[in-house]
Amino acid sequence: MIDSGFWSFLVTRFIWWRISYADIITLLCIPTPLPQIFDFFILLPEMDMVSFRLKYIAWNVGLEKGKVLTFEAHGKDRVDIDISYIKDEKEYAGAKEGELLCVAQASLEPPRRVREWLNDISQACPRSFDEFSTQAFHILEHALEKLLKLLRWRIGHFEKRNPTRFLYSFEWAYNGKDWMLVQNIIQLKVIAGAVYQQISDEVVSSANKLWQSSTDEPLAHELLQEAWGNINNNPKSALVIGVAAAETGMKHLIAKLVPNSAWLIQNIPSPPLVKLLEEYLTELPTKVKTVNKALPKLPKSLLSSVTKAVLLRNEIVHGKNVNLDLDLAKEMLKTIRDVLYILDLYAGHIWAVDCISCETQSDWLKAKPN
Numbered sequence: 001m002i003d004s005g006f007w008s009f010l011v012t013r014f015i016w017w018r019i020s021y022a023d024i025i026t027l028l029c030i031p032t033p034l035p036q037i038f039d040f041f042i043l044l045p046e047m048d049m050v051s052f053r054l055k056y057i058a059w060n061v062g063l064e065k066g067k068v069l070t071f072e073a074h075g076k077d078r079v080d081i082d083i084s085y086i087k088d089e090k091e092y093a094g095a096k097e098g099e100l101l102c103v104a105q106a107s108l109e110p111p112r113r114v115r116e117w118l119n120d121i122s123q124a125c126p127r128s129f130d131e132f133s134t135q136a137f138h139i140l141e142h143a144l145e146k147l148l149k150l151l152r153w154r155i156g157h158f159e160k161r162n163p164t165r166f167l168y169s170f171e172w173a174y175n176g177k178d179w180m181l182v183q184n185i186i187q188l189k190v191i192a193g194a195v196y197q198q199i200s201d202e203v204v205s206s207a208n209k210l211w212q213s214s215t216d217e218p219l220a221h222e223l224l225q226e227a228w229g230n231i232n233n234n235p236k237s238a239l240v241i242g243v244a245a246a247e248t249g250m251k252h253l254i255a256k257l258v259p260n261s262a263w264l265i266q267n268i269p270s271p272p273l274v275k276l277l278e279e280y281l282t283e284l285p286t287k288v289k290t291v292n293k294a295l296p297k298l299p300k301s302l303l304s305s306v307t308k309a310v311l312l313r314n315e316i317v318h319g320k321n322v323n324l325d326l327d328l329a330k331e332m333l334k335t336i337r338d339v340l341y342i343l344d345l346y347a348g349h350i351w352a353v354d355c356i357s358c359e360t361q362s363d364w365l366k367a368k369p370n
Contacts, residue, residue: 048115048175049107052133052182054140055168057092058100058148060085061157062199065098069199071147071208079106079143092168099165102148104140108132118174133182137170147207149217152225154207155199156341156355206351220249220340228333235329236316242333243313246306247273249343250281256347257284274307277339286346298342299363305335335360 063069069083082103089097110118113128148163171179223245231238250273255262271280282297309332315322338360344352353361 050110051107051173052136053171054104056102057095057165057168058102060100061152077139104144147211150210151207153217153221155203220245235324235326239329240313242336246336246339249340250276253343301363
């Protein structure tokens with residue numbers, strides 16, 4: 001006698017594998033031994049999958065000519081990403097030599113109505129496919145942008161907030177064959193910028209670990225990227241956002257290293273940024289040390305620059321007429337960039353020290369240990 005649990009098993013497999021009514025009736029009415037029934041299900045073919053491929057053109061963040069980066073993610077929505085150097089700009093319309101071709105690809109299980117349509121695509125495309133492809137687009141775009149942001153954070157690249165230039169194509173294929181353009185996605189992102197860093201094998205390895213561990217580029221770094229992207233058009237607002245980035249980074253570090261203080265630091269006015277950097281930073285319980293010694297206090301030159309940036313920010317937000325020189329604003333944002341990577345170092349990212357400017361590193365080494 002077949003129990004109710006087996007009936008549930010059959011119903012579930014019917015929903016997922018589209019077994020015909022005749023198959024179920026045959027299996028249940030004929031005195032077939034249970035092992036053979038289970039063998040039937042085991043031998044069923046795997047669910048047909050729809051593959052999606054998203055191509056973006058991005059600004060080069062240090063990839064050398066001829067090198068290809070490959071990243072493989074795990075989990076529910078597995079996304080594989082390849083990043084390559086564009087040698088011939090004629091190959092990709094709108095791209096330039098030296099920029100990056102970023103290709104994200106994943107295979108997703110289609111919903112029932114899409115499966116039915118795939119059996120006869122001569123029929124009108126159902127709305128459910130539009131919804132399905134839009135979902136796939138967002139999965140791939142999120143994974144790609146997240147990886148590019150992690151790469152630029154990891155190497156200390158200082159540019160626009162959005163790391164991509166423009167969408168090149170979005171395609172789909174049934175069971176990995178005959179790639180076709182998805183017609184319902186129209187999106188264009190054009191971001192200008194310059195690049196100075198190089199990507200080493202060690203950078204790729206650590207960026208891949210960050211990506212696999214579901215780490216995101218810190219909000220403080222995103223804010224700084226936004227500030228730098230606005231520096232030429234409006235240096236005053238860029239400085240305001242930059243100082244806010246430093247304050248955000250400090251709060252997040254305290255919340256991470258002293259979890260019991262998270263609520264207080266996020267919900268009540270915190271002490272001035274410079275005071276926290278000068279007096280509290282070295283008191284935080286970081287495990288990072290230099291030759292078995294605690295990290296030294298921040299150099300006075302760095303603190304002096306941060307102090308000036310905070311004072312100018314306060315004057316700007318209080319409506320005073322501040323004549324802010326563009327070069328000075330850029331120098332202040334570069335100082336804040338150093339501060340953020342110092343905070344990353346305290347958070348346990350040893351590689352962050354390579355992203356701190358040589359001037360700050362030199363002054364820091366001369367500073368007295370805590």
